[in-house]
Structures are given as structure tokens and as C-alpha cells.
Amino acid sequence: MTRLTNCRSIAFSVLIAGLGIPMAIAAPLGLPPVPIPDDNPQTEAKIALGDRLFHDPRFSVDGTISCATCHAPEKAFTDHRRLSEGHSGLLGTRNSPTVINSAYMEELFWDGREPDLEGQSKQPPVNPVEGGLADIGVLVEKIRSEPSYVEAFKAVFGVKAQDITADHFADAIASFERTIIAGDSPFDRYQYGGDESAMSEAAVRGLEVFRGQGRCVSCHLIEQTQALFTDNRFHNIGVGFKTIRGQEAEIARKFLEAKNAGADVDKTVLADKEASELGRFAVIEDINKVGAFKTSTLRNIALTPPYMHDGSLDTLEGVIDFYNNGGREKETDPVTPFLSGGIRPLNLSDEQKQDLVAFLEALTSPEIASQVPSTEIITGNTGDQQP
Amino acid sequence: MSQMNRRRFLRTGGAVLAASSLPFSVVELAFGQSGPEDFSFAFISDSHITHIKGDKFVRNWDRGMIQAVAEANLLSPRPDFVFYGGDIAQLGTPEEIDHGLEILSGLRGDVHHVMGEHDYYLDLGEHWRKRIGPDHYSFDHKGVHFVVLNSILTYDEWTHRKWDTPMQRMKEMARLDNPDGSPFMVGDSQREWLRKDLANISKDTPIVVMSHSPLQKIYRGWNFWTEDAEQVQELLKPFDKVTVLYGHVHQIQYNQIGNISFHAAMATAWPWPYPETFVQEASYLPKLTVEMSRADPFFERDGTGWQFINMHTGDVDVHYALPDNENRVVAFNEQQDKPVDSLYQDESKQIPPQDHY
Secondary structure, eight states, rough: GGGGHHHHEEEETOOOOTTTTTOOEEEEEEHHHHOOOTTSSOOHHHHHHHHHTTTTTTSSSOOOOHHHSBBBBTTTTBBBBBOOOSSGBBBBBBOOOOTGGGGOOSSTTTTOOBBBBHHHSSGGSSTTTOOSSSHHHHHHHHTOOOOOHHHHHHHHHOGGGOOHHHHHHHHHHHHHHHOOOOOHHHHHHHSOOOOOOOHHHHHHHHHHHHTTTTTTTTTTTOOOOOOSOOSSSSEOOTTTHHHHTTTTHHHHHHHHHHTTTTHHHHHHHHHHHHHTTTTTTHHHHGGGTTTTTOOOTTTTTTSSSSSSSTTOBBHHHHHHHHHHHHHSSSTTTTOTOOOOOOOOOOOOOOOHHHHHHHHHTTOHHHHHHHHHHHOOOOOTTTTOOOO | OOOOHHHHHHHHHHHHHHHOOOOOOOOOOOOOOSSOOEEEEEEEEEOOBBBBEETEHHHHHHHHHHOOOOOOOTTOOOSOEEHHHHHHHOOOOOHHHHHHHHHHTSSSSSEEEOOOOHHTTTTTTTTHHHHHHEOSSSEHHHHHHHHEEEOOOOOOHHHSSSSSHHHHHHHHHHHHHTTTTOOOOOHHHHHHHHHHHHHTTTTSOOEEEEEEEESSSSSSGGGGTTTTTHHHHHHHHSSEEEEEOOOOOOOEEEEETTEEEEEEOOSOOOSOOOOOOOEEEEEOSOOOSOOOOEEEEEEOOOOEEEEEEEETTTTTEEEEEEEETOEEEEETTTTTTTETTTTOSSSSOOOOOOOOO
């Protein structure tokens, strides 16, 4: 628990209330107030319970996988792997996104298949390639059979052991996740704090590229008083195309047939590499959303390699080259027919690309950086299979 | 897919559609005495493939067409065929027509083509006919009589004026608000052909007419217009149920004149009218003369799209697939006896036009 101290202090420094009493979370520089759902108010006890649940590996079939396995505080709440590894060394199909600032997301998971953190948190424990529990009832039983949890759930939710549900588990974890908020980066101090020296000259030039020729800001939004660096929308930017190239129609047809027959989307997309690449289409069946994935935030991006929904790019330089080539790693690669109309070749110079990297590095929050040892940021690591 | 499975799929697809207006549904067709049948077809139009030089073509127009082809191939159950609504080319050159046809060759299933003015006025349709076939014809499909017309002809005096070059004629016809332009028409001989073609069709057979220009008069300066529209409509009047589908206008339009429902196709290239856009690189858009509500200029496909058509008891439901925008459905409403937009028909849901500031 100690390793979380720094992170918790970010949010807790502005908490004003004690156990059981709803409280507000003020936002750090550059971020709006944290949206808190009416039916799941923040309390200190609930947050503490969520913190404990988040780190508890018992909610997996072999007792090895917790939320923190793939969302480790010392890895900026990611796992620094291309694809996340569940129980028994099983690989999923997607790169672990950071939990930092996930409180602001309008939809959860890369394909937005859950509307909120509460819904999201119930899926991984029962996904066959993540926690691997047979069903959510097993999870509930594990809580009910641990006296210290029974006590804590009673204190937080006022329920007896037999009345504990997965929703209580989800509420507590979501409450904890809503405290993992980080702004106040050099960019925030430059943009919103009036400190013109907060960013390097290269980063300032990079911001101009970001807003101009780089066309980044159209999806990674910077607004007048805040910057979430996401539009909360879904775009096909060309990532993952190689996996399903030319087979999209057949994969979509098979997926929809299985879905109509009752197949679970969460389980299918994390187990089936091809179905995974259908992206947002798998959730809403919109023909315009094949291969579209959620715009991820760029805050603390320098601390969360590798990149993209499939972890296929190791470095920020690689990401910028990918965009500069109009949605492909190499200029000679084919372009997906489903490519978003926002993606096109950018003709950036080498200096512009370097400046962009400098800008992206200026999006790191000091509180997060201080928790992530530099030895933890190893790109192209892990020996995972190349997607 | 077996018939049983197909039906189950159709119903499921319908439920999905009702929930979220997705273009992924087929409604059953049930009319006439020959028993219920249902079918759909895709409708792609106005790609304006533009040759720069050598093997270089305007990327943006290529991408719009490529995306429509890829998405149409996803339709399940498969559409029975695809209509291409004309203006495959920008200046009617063999390079442009061939390049467009190469992209369309990725479509699964048969394609029926309509002649657009951009395909015609360079060589008066010679290369187009050589590659594609006749420019007006009819066929029957599952109880519906389909008619394809070449509606972009004009007065012979204009067509055969003493032009410096054929390209001059092409560019004059492409120009908007052109005082030296000339209105589109189906023409006497084609109307006579149509009269004979329809003579033996029973009046309760649903008719679908495909043309490039609207067979109704909207705006003459841009040839959103067919000079002999009323005469064509007169030939269609005796039938219980007629639908005209057209391209050319690059936007959603729908109308009801008597027994005839009209629907326009989105272009895969650009929206008309269209907004001024980022001038970050050379623009190939024709000059703006009328303002419109803005499409998002960042997303090059916003304001474009393609559509697929469900035939349902002889009525047409048009499903617009609109990348980076909200998909739309304009469906024939039996109570109101006209096409109705499923989203925006209700006045309280309409979005007022924006001004540019």
C-alpha cells in the first residue's frame, strides 16, 4: 500500500471529509472537476476498500492476477507490455491502458464496451485470459468468505455478508480509480499556469506542431481551461490492419453470427485476435467503425510504452512516424480501406518530429513520474509475441 | 445461410436498427402475388476520381471510394447488387474511369452503372460505354422493375458547338452557375424508349428509376435539375409505386411528388454545398458559391458517405452510412405517404443552419 502513497496524496490532499461522508475531489491544474456519479459517491472508506480490492490477486483463478498486475502504480498504471498477460501466462489481445485520469472517460475499454468504471471493473476477473474466474459469483463468494472484507463492506455499504454483490465490489474499485488523477505537468503550468518557462523551447515548438501541421489536437483535445487530450471518440487510424487485412467482411460476419447466438463481446474480443481488430464495430455494429478504437489520453504518455491498442509501437518516435506516414509504419505499407478521414500523410520534418516528442514528454505529471523508476520504462521489452 | 437462419438474422438486424439507427439491417420485402421476398442493394455514387499525372490520383477522392467499397462488402446479408450512381470520373478521361472501375472491382457482386456528366462530356461517353456498357436499360429483380436512365444529356446545339477541345466542353459542363452552361435532360428518344419499356409492365409493379441528376427541378444553376423532368414523371404516373434514386447532388435529399418518391445519394468525394476547409495543401474542391452548415473539416470523410437500400413492400428505405457523422435513415412512411427522416423529421429535432463567422 505504501507505493500508492504518492499517488493518493494527489487526490487526498484536497479531500475534506472523513469516513462515510461524501466528498468532492478538486482537480489539479489542467483538468476539470472529476465527475462523480450520483449513485456512487466518494467516501474515504470506500476509496480505501477499492484500493485494497484493486491490489488483491485473490480475484483470479490461480490467485496471481489483480487489477494492479496490468495497471501497476510503478508503471504509471500500465504493465509496460505489448499485450497484457493474465493467469497461467495467457496473453490477451490488447495493450493495458493507464488508469490515470480514466475517471474522465465517457466509455471504458479500447472499444468502449462499458459505459463507466463500475461496469469496466467487473469484467477482467471473469475474462478467461485475464482473471479466469468461472463467473462473477465466484468473486462474490471470495469476498464473503474473507472476514476482513465482510467487515469493510459492512462499514462502507451497510450490507451483511450474504447481501454483498459484485456491484459493491465495482463501486469501491471505481471510487478508488476516481482518485487516480494527475495534471500539473510542465504543459499545464505553461498553458494554464502562466509559466512561460515551464516547457522547453523544443516542447513549445512541439505544441505548435501538435496544434498545426501535426493535426494531433483535433482528436487529442486541448481546450480553453483544460486538456483531457482525448475526444472520447473512436477512430480507425490504421493500427492492427495487418492482422485482418482483406478478411474484414468474413471476420465481421463470423463475429456477428457468434454475437447473435449469445457470445460475450468482452470474452470474444480479448481471446480472438481477429475479432479484436474489429474495434468499436464489435460493440455497436456500425459499419463506419470497423477497426476504430478510442482516442487515448496523452497525459503521462512518456511513461506508458508501448503504444496503441495492440502495443505494436515501442516509442513515441515510432508513433509519430506512424501518423506521419498516414496511418502506417512504413511509407510502402498498404493503407486500410477503413482509415479515418482524419488520418493523412503529414510531411513533418525531422525537427518537427523531435519537437513533438519533446512536447509529449512535457505531459508527464511530476507525482506520477516520481513513482515510476526510470528502469521501469523499457521499450520493446517483455518478450511478448509481436502482434 | 439457410432461409431460416437468414430470417432470424433479418429480425435481429431489425432490432439493432431500431435501437441505434445502424445501417446494418434488411427489412423483408412483401408485395405482389408471387409471395414475400426481401432484398437490399448498395448504392455508391459520385467519387469524382481525379487524375493528377502518371499514376497519381487525388488521394482524398480515392480514399472515399475505397472506404465505401470496403464497407459495402461488410453488409450481411449480402446486398443483391450494387448501383453506382455516376460521376466515377472528374474529367471523364480513360485514366480516371479505369482507375475508378479498378477500385470498384473490389466489390462483391454485380454493379449497375449510371452515366454522370463528368463521365460523359469529354468523349460523349465513348470510353465509359466501352468499359461499362449501355447507358440506359431496364431489368426485373424479385418483382421490382428497375430502369436506368442517362439524364445528363443536353441540347444538341450545346453539345456539338464548335469547342476548342473536348476538354473545354467537359469543363464548361462541370462549372457551377455557368452562364454558358446547359441544362440536363433525358431527351426525346430516351423518353420514347422509356414509354415503350413501361408499356408492358403492370401498374402494381413497383418501379425504381436510377438517374444521375434528380428527375425533379431543384436548382438550375448547378443542374440539380432535369429539363424534361415533368415529362418523365408523366410516364411514371400510372404506376402505384415509383421511386427515383439519383446522385449528382452530393447530399441527402428526399421528396414526394404524387406517386413518386425521390431520394438522393451522398457522394464518396465531397459534400455539396460544402464548407471552406483547411487550406494546408492544394485543394481540389471546386470554388464555393453557396454556404452550408459546416462538416468537420478535419475529417475528410465527414459530409460524404454511401447508402444501402432496403426494398420493403415496394417502398424504399435509404440507409445512409456517414463516416465520422451520425448515420441516417430516410424511409417511406405509409401513414404520411412520403419518405421521412427517422431522426430529423420532427421539427423539434431539426438543427438550424449555421452561419460562418
